[in-house]
Amino acid sequence: MSFMKELTKGIIKENPTFVIVLGMCPTLATSTSVNNAIGMGLAATFVLICSNIFISLIKNITPDKIRIPVYVIVIAAFVSIVDMSMAAYLPALHKSLGLFIPLIVVNCIIMGRAEAYANKNNVINSIADGIGMGLGFTLALCLVATIREILGNGTWLNIRVMPETYDPMLITLLAPGAFITLGLLMGLMNMLKEKK
Amino acid sequence: MKDRFIVSPAPHFHDQTTTKNVMWNVVLALTPALIFAIYFWGFKSLLLTLLGAVSAMVTEAIIQKLRKVPITVSDGSAFLTGMLLAYNINAGAPWWIPVLGAAFAIAIGKQVFGGLGNNPVNPALLGRAFLMASWPTLMTAGWSIPKGGTLSGITDPSVIAVNLQNLSPKAYDLVTGATPLKVAQTLRDSSFVSSLSANAEQGFDLANRIFTNLTDLSALKNLFWGNIGGCIGEVSVFALLLGAAYLLYKNIIEWRIPLFYIGTVFVLSFFLAPLKGSGFSPLLPFFHIFSGGLMLGAFFMATDYTTTPITKSGRIIFAIGCGILTVVIRLYGGYPEGVSYSILFMNVLTPLIDKFNMPKAFGRVKK
Amino acid sequence: MKIFLQLGLILLAFCVVATALLAYVNSITKPQIDSIQQKEAEETRRKLIPDSDFEEIQGEFTYYIAKDSKTGEVKGYVFTAEKNGYNGPVKTMAAVDKDYNIIAINVIQQTETPGLGTNSTQPKFTDQFKGKTVEQLIVDKDGGVPPNCIKAITGATITTRAVTNSLKESIEMLKTQVQTKNITPNETGAKEEVNK
Numbered sequence: 001m002s003f004m005k006e007l008t009k010g011i012i013k014e015n016p017t018f019v020i021v022l023g024m025c026p027t028l029a030t031s032t033s034v035n036n037a038i039g040m041g042l043a044a045t046f047v048l049i050c051s052n053i054f055i056s057l058i059k060n061i062t063p064d065k066i067r068i069p070v071y072v073i074v075i076a077a078f079v080s081i082v083d084m085s086m087a088a089y090l091p092a093l094h095k096s097l098g099l100f101i102p103l104i105v106v107n108c109i110i111m112g113r114a115e116a117y118a119n120k121n122n123v124i125n126s127i128a129d130g131i132g133m134g135l136g137f138t139l140a141l142c143l144v145a146t147i148r149e150i151l152g153n154g155t156w157l158n159i160r161v162m163p164e165t166y167d168p169m170l171i172t173l174l175a176p177g178a179f180i181t182l183g184l185l186m187g188l189m190n191m192l193k194e195k196k
Numbered sequence: 197m198k199d200r201f202i203v204s205p206a207p208h209f210h211d212q213t214t215t216k217n218v219m220w221n222v223v224l225a226l227t228p229a230l231i232f233a234i235y236f237w238g239f240k241s242l243l244l245t246l247l248g249a250v251s252a253m254v255t256e257a258i259i260q261k262l263r264k265v266p267i268t269v270s271d272g273s274a275f276l277t278g279m280l281l282a283y284n285i286n287a288g289a290p291w292w293i294p295v296l297g298a299a300f301a302i303a304i305g306k307q308v309f310g311g312l313g314n315n316p317v318n319p320a321l322l323g324r325a326f327l328m329a330s331w332p333t334l335m336t337a338g339w340s341i342p343k344g345g346t347l348s349g350i351t352d353p354s355v356i357a358v359n360l361q362n363l364s365p366k367a368y369d370l371v372t373g374a375t376p377l378k379v380a381q382t383l384r385d386s387s388f389v390s391s392l393s394a395n396a397e398q399g400f401d402l403a404n405r406i407f408t409n410l411t412d413l414s415a416l417k418n419l420f421w422g423n424i425g426g427c428i429g430e431v432s433v434f435a436l437l438l439g440a441a442y443l444l445y446k447n448i449i450e451w452r453i454p455l456f457y458i459g460t461v462f463v464l465s466f467f468l469a470p471l472k473g474s475g476f477s478p479l480l481p482f483f484h485i486f487s488g489g490l491m492l493g494a495f496f497m498a499t500d501y502t503t504t505p506i507t508k509s510g511r512i513i514f515a516i517g518c519g520i521l522t523v524v525i526r527l528y529g530g531y532p533e534g535v536s537y538s539i540l541f542m543n544v545l546t547p548l549i550d551k552f553n554m555p556k557a558f559g560r561v562k563k
Numbered sequence: 564m565k566i567f568l569q570l571g572l573i574l575l576a577f578c579v580v581a582t583a584l585l586a587y588v589n590s591i592t593k594p595q596i597d598s599i600q601q602k603e604a605e606e607t608r609r610k611l612i613p614d615s616d617f618e619e620i621q622g623e624f625t626y627y628i629a630k631d632s633k634t635g636e637v638k639g640y641v642f643t644a645e646k647n648g649y650n651g652p653v654k655t656m657a658a659v660d661k662d663y664n665i666i667a668i669n670v671i672q673q674t675e676t677p678g679l680g681t682n683s684t685q686p687k688f689t690d691q692f693k694g695k696t697v698e699q700l701i702v703d704k705d706g707g708v709p710p711n712c713i714k715a716i717t718g719a720t721i722t723t724r725a726v727t728n729s730l731k732e733s734i735e736m737l738k739t740q741v742q743t744k745n746i747t748p749n750e751t752g753a754k755e756e757v758n759k
Contacts, residue, residue: 032676032679062573063569063570063573066570070577073574073578073581074577077581080588084592084596088591088592088596089592091599099674167334169330169331170329170330170331170332170717171330174679174718180304332718333717388705
């Protein structure tokens with residue numbers, strides 16, 4: 001498969017959130033505002049690319065039987081290193097993204113791509129896959145967050161878009177609102193796909 | 197010709213009951229409560245009810261059109277959902293509250309699952325839960341005072357007002373600004389009671405006095421007729437019982453769920469509801485079954501066909517569960533009223549109750 | 564049996580490498596992170612009570628005495644209060660004047676629900692604490708009468724309670740600490756004057 005194809009498949013065709021349905025926990029938890037969504041999305045993309053590279057590099061020396069624990073160690077170690085170095089040298093960035101970094105360890109998109117893609121493909125394609133999946137995840141998060149932030153807070157990226165008199169629909173910021181929004185968007189996606 | 201030659205197993209009787217017939221009969225049974233509401237709060241309550249009903253019907257029609265299934269708005273089920281939802285909101289609510297609530301109830305509570313008969317929980321109650329989570333202040337504050345009554349149902353407002361205003365402005369605010377169940381809940385809060393007066397004993401005394409007033413015969417009379425603060429369709433026990441009697445007579449609802457539901461609340465509240473320091477009172481259980489949305493919930497919402505167990509024993513379990521949860525939420529929970537959440541909770545448990553109450557198949561060998 | 568041993572050893576090797584790497588990164592970044600955190604705490608203290616020097620009093624309850632940097636006069640006290648909120652501990656740094664009325668507060672650490680509990684860090688919430696006495700530290704939902712109480716954040720009463728009640732408890736502790744401490748220094752101070 002070509003590099004471009006690997007890159008773009010994660011955005012719509014194999015969108016990790018709406019199609020593969022991976023990484024639901026961070027999607028539900030961090031989609032309360034577009035700010036958070038972008039932060040989480042980019043942090044996850046970064047880790048995803050790096051872990052894909054790592055896994056792809058070591059795929060020949062990891063025995064098949066213990067590959068999952070190896071992935072866990074590699075990803076957890078990597079995330080911790082990113083977390084610590086960011087806290088030490090980029091404190092401002094860490095302040096806004098730091099909250100999401102521990103969440104990335106349990107983001108199963110990263111495990112999922114390591115298992116389903118990176119351990120079978122070469123480094124270049126794995127990078128493309130990481131970028132595409134990461135962007136797809138970021139876009140999906142932003143879409144959910146846009147709906148939730150506008151309805152639940154009357155703002156988008158902290159800019160007020162609803163009139164001052166708008167009484168925010170608080171449920172969209174709560175867990176049930178996250179499930180309902182995600183469910184409806186997934187339904188909409190499937191409906192559009194069937195039409196094609 | 198094809199339709200006339202049906203081979204089916206027994207029973208072969210059909211009593212001409214149709215969905216349409218049942219739904220519009222329930223709407224008819226709910227009408228007395230609406231008439232009382234119009235008397236208490238004026239035509240605004242009628243307007244809110246109609247807005248809820250129309251919004252529900254429009255939503256149902258639009259979604260059925262999108263789903264490309266037959267449009268069944270005239271069967272009255274959407275009208276009933278919208279009406280029940282509006283009965284669960286406060287007469288002082290803005291016009292868009294019943295509109296959005298009913299639309300949510302039909303769209304997310306019913307059509308998402310495939311329409312009538314497929315919804316796991318009562319759509320009207322889901323709509324109410326949605327409104328409660330989204331606009332808690334609009335749903336639980338700003339109650340309108342009913343014509344010829346008080347919000348808390350305490351009868352002698354002049355005597356109490358004068359007495360309380362001198363003793364404690366906080367207590368005065370409570371009895372003039374909260375619904376009966378909210379007053380009862382606040383009086384159970386020890387930090388509120390101790391803040392009533394600098395003297396702890398005096399504050400405690402005052403709380404007990406308000407509580408006695410809240411549950412005395414004259415207050416119960418107000419609760420029965422409904423000239424108290426509350427949601428549009430829930431206040432008048434009399435009107436709701438009238439409608440319930442009609443439905444029972446017509447065999448549309450079954451007596452088990454309301455009886456066991458209200459009975460459980462009655463028994464539990466006798467033992468659990470007394471305020472610290474006050475003894476058991478035979479009037480207190482009546483306060484708990486007459487107040488809040490219990491009558492509306494027990495007769496009109498916990499009896500919904502789709503979301504309640506099929507077997508008789510299952511229905512009794514369902515009703516007792518609702519009763520226990522209602523009392524637990526009222527006495528120990530964060531909300532003053534627990535009818536809607538308890539029914540929703542038991543709705544979700546219904547498939548499980550049905551599973552464990554499956555009647556034995558005839559002719560099988562016992563394992 | 565041999566294969567298990569082999570796999571175990573490979574996994575062990577991965578763990579050792581990962582742990583060593585983490586330990587190394589930690590040893591480099593730890594001092595840097597600590598100094599950043601200390602600097603931040605110092606800055607927060609300065610923001611709460613400007614133009615002051617801080618003297619740390621360690622003990623059962625650690626607090627700082629703020630003295631005017633010119634006159635040396637005691638302006639108030641700064642301390643950190645902590646209590647469990649909805650998702651974990653909520654840490655608040657607060658400054659009180661000599662009469663224990665709140666000068667300002669700053670929620671410095673929390674992991675509350677984004678969009679709801681996280682609003683506790685916003686000035687809209689923290690500003691209402693200014694000038695409150697200990698008695699006024701009561702959440703409106705717990706029977707407080709406005710304006711002599713703390714207005715709960717919509718949808719985050721538990722977070723509001725955590726902040727308000729932790730402050731209340733900490734001020735009480737501060738009071739007893741300062742009082743027991745004041746008895747001894749005053750006595751020695753008096754003696755010194757006699758000696759002169």
